[in-house]
Amino acid sequence: MSPVLIATLRVLAAVGLMLLNGVVLIYMLRKVLGHLHVRLGPTELGPAGMFQTLADVVKLLTKEDPTPGMVDRVLYFLAPLIVFVPSLAAYAALPFSSSIIAADLDAGLLFTFAILSLVTLGIFAAGWASYNKWSLLGAMRSIAQQVTYEVPLLLAALPPVMIAGSMNLADIVRAQQGSVWFIVPCFPAFLFFLVAGLIEANQTPFDMSEAESELVAGFATEYASMKFGLLFLSEFSNTFVFSALMVTLFFGGWTLPFVPDALLSGVGGAVVFMIKTYLVIAVLMWVRGTLPRVRIDQLLSLGWKVLLPATLVWIVITGLAVKLGPALIGGVS
Amino acid sequence: MGKGRRLSLESIVIALFIVIGAAFTVLTLSASWLLSPKAPSPEKITMYECGVEPVGGPWVRFRAGYYVYALLYVIFDIEVVFLYPWAVTFGRPGIGWFVFIEMIIFIAILAGGLAYAWKEGALRWR
Numbered sequence: 001m002s003p004v005l006i007a008t009l010r011v012l013a014a015v016g017l018m019l020l021n022g023v024v025l026i027y028m029l030r031k032v033l034g035h036l037h038v039r040l041g042p043t044e045l046g047p048a049g050m051f052q053t054l055a056d057v058v059k060l061l062t063k064e065d066p067t068p069g070m071v072d073r074v075l076y077f078l079a080p081l082i083v084f085v086p087s088l089a090a091y092a093a094l095p096f097s098s099s100i101i102a103a104d105l106d107a108g109l110l111f112t113f114a115i116l117s118l119v120t121l122g123i124f125a126a127g128w129a130s131y132n133k134w135s136l137l138g139a140m141r142s143i144a145q146q147v148t149y150e151v152p153l154l155l156a157a158l159p160p161v162m163i164a165g166s167m168n169l170a171d172i173v174r175a176q177q178g179s180v181w182f183i184v185p186c187f188p189a190f191l192f193f194l195v196a197g198l199i200e201a202n203q204t205p206f207d208m209s210e211a212e213s214e215l216v217a218g219f220a221t222e223y224a225s226m227k228f229g230l231l232f233l234s235e236f237s238n239t240f241v242f243s244a245l246m247v248t249l250f251f252g253g254w255t256l257p258f259v260p261d262a263l264l265s266g267v268g269g270a271v272v273f274m275i276k277t278y279l280v281i282a283v284l285m286w287v288r289g290t291l292p293r294v295r296i297d298q299l300l301s302l303g304w305k306v307l308l309p310a311t312l313v314w315i316v317i318t319g320l321a322v323k324l325g326p327a328l329i330g331g332v333s
Numbered sequence: 334m335g336k337g338r339r340l341s342l343e344s345i346v347i348a349l350f351i352v353i354g355a356a357f358t359v360l361t362l363s364a365s366w367l368l369s370p371k372a373p374s375p376e377k378i379t380m381y382e383c384g385v386e387p388v389g390g391p392w393v394r395f396r397a398g399y400y401v402y403a404l405l406y407v408i409f410d411i412e413v414v415f416l417y418p419w420a421v422t423f424g425r426p427g428i429g430w431f432v433f434i435e436m437i438i439f440i441a442i443l444a445g446g447l448a449y450a451w452k453e454g455a456l457r458w459r
Contacts, residue, residue, distance in 0.1 A: 007345040069378040085354035103346040147406040226365035296456030
C-alpha cells in the first residue's frame, strides 16, 4: 500500500474513534451523573436509553442555525474548525498498543500537548466572535485556565519522561513493561497531573469557561446546531485524550502486570488500553458529580502557588533518584 | 533509509489529520446547513441575554484580572520547553552530574523569580 493510503486509513480510523467516543461518553456522562444524583438518566430510547445520544445527533443536524446579526462572521464560522482539528490531531500519537499508533512520533508527548493547547485559541475565537457577554466571559476564563494548567501539566508529565528517558509515548509504556507502572515511583506527579488535567479538560470543578449554571453555555452560548455539536464533541474528545495520556504515563498503557507481551501487542493491547482509559474517565465523571466549581481566582492561586512549586520540587527529587541509582526506583536502567 | 521512510509516513499522517479534520468539519456543517429549516426573524439574530433587551455590547475594554499571571506563563512555558530535552537525555549512561546540576541551577533561578513575583504581589487577582 502507498504511504498516503495507509495514512488516510489511520486518520479515518481516528475520526471514527472520536465520533464513537463522543456518542458513548455523552451517554455515559448522563448515566453516571444521573445515578450520582439518585435519578435514572436517559431511559426512553432503546434499552436503558442507549440511543439517546444518536437521537441527539439527528436533532443537532436538523436544527435551525440562525447566525446572530452582530457576530464577526469569519471567526464565528472558523472557530468550530479551529477547535475540532487539533482535538482530532491529538489522537495521532496515542499508543493504543505497540502496533496500533497513527504516528509513532519521537516527541509524541510534546506534540500532543502542543496540539491540544491550540484548542484554547479556537475557544477564545468562538467566545470573542460571538458578540455576546456570556461568551466573552467564558472566553476570558478559558484563557485564564490555559495560563493556569499548562505549565503544571507539562511539568507533572516530566517525571515519567525522566525515568523512561524518552518522549515517545510507546517507549514510555515499554519502560513500564520491564518494571512497575509509573504511578508507583511518580505518585505525587500523578496527583498534580490529575488536577492540572481536570483544568485542561474543562471538567468540573474547573469548568468555569462553560459554567452552565452561571454563564448559560459560556463560550458556546451563541452556537447552535452542528457548530455547537462539534465544539462539544471536541470537549468530550479532549477528556478522552487526557485520560489516555494519563493511562500511558502512569498506568502502563496497553500492558498488564503478569500478562506476557505477546498477548497484548495487537488488538488485545488496544482493548486493555481502552478499558483503562474509560476507567479513568469514569473517575473524572465521579469527580464531576461530587465537587462544586471553584472560583477563577482560586483556580489561578491553585495553579501558581501550589501546583507549580510542587511539580518543580518533585522534578528535582525524581532527577536525584534517577541519577543516584536505578535501584531506588524499581530497577529501571 | 528506514529512519527516513518512517519519518515521512509520520509527517503524512499528521498532515492528513489536519486536512481530513478540516474536511470533516466543512462536511458536517454543510450537511447540517442542508438539512436544517430556515425561518429567520429579527428576534432570532439578536444577542442572547436571557430574554431581556441587550444593553450595550460585549466588545469593550475588558479587564483581564490575570494579566500578570499571563506574563509569568510565557516565561515558565519556555522553561518547560527547555526541560523536556534535558529530561530525555540527562539519565543516559555517560552523562555526568554536570548536566543535572546545571538544570537544577536553571530551575532554582526561575523558582527564585517566582518567589520574587509572589512576594511583590504579582500572584494576586486584581
